[in-house]
Amino acid sequence: AQKVTQAQTEISVVEKEDVTLDCVYETRDTTYYLFWYKQPPSGELVFLIRRNSFDEQNEISGRYSWNFQKSTSSFNFTITASQVVDSAVYFCALSEAYDYTGANSKLTFGKGITLSVRP
């Protein structure tokens, strides 16, 4: 069975601080995908990143960076120089390898981390 653990429930930082959101996953599959989603106050989940299990290269996108480590089954997300607009709930998710039919493409989510960035 798959499981995603986001041990942090709420984080509060002051603007311009760096913040890391932790994600630990469990799966028996050798091929799988990891995701991060952002849920702003408007409610919809916004896709941030997808990483497959064969690609452990870290990724940076502007102020966002992701650290994928298979050895510790972790996929952590860092926001550098946080801004008030980063305030949201952040979800880490996992899916099995899926084929062109979409089979096994369902997402397994963690409980989410509520990030508050204060001015």
Next chain:
Amino acid sequence: EAGVTQFPSHSVIEKGQTVTLRCDPISGHDNLYWYRRVMGKEIKFLLHFVKESKQDESGMPNNRFLAERTGGTYSTLKVQPAELEDSGVYFCASSPRDRVYEQYFGPGTRLTVT
């Protein structure tokens, strides 16, 4: 391009009543998913349509839940009769056939059963 839309945004019903939630996916997306988040818990998968066919309904909690996607366009999720534990936020997501992993989520329907 319009995103995934869901209706209603909020529904309050009494235990034992019936409620139907609607999801309009992004036009042309073959894949449509329903998820649910109960207060304080994880977002959990309910089911997955590919066009009008149910690809995976392993997450449906019981036979009080019925999902349909007639014609492979919009989808409805009916809860009949509703119970208190059905309260939560129901999300719909869609993705295109050639980029299955790009699930676009709607804003959710908040269901409150009293």
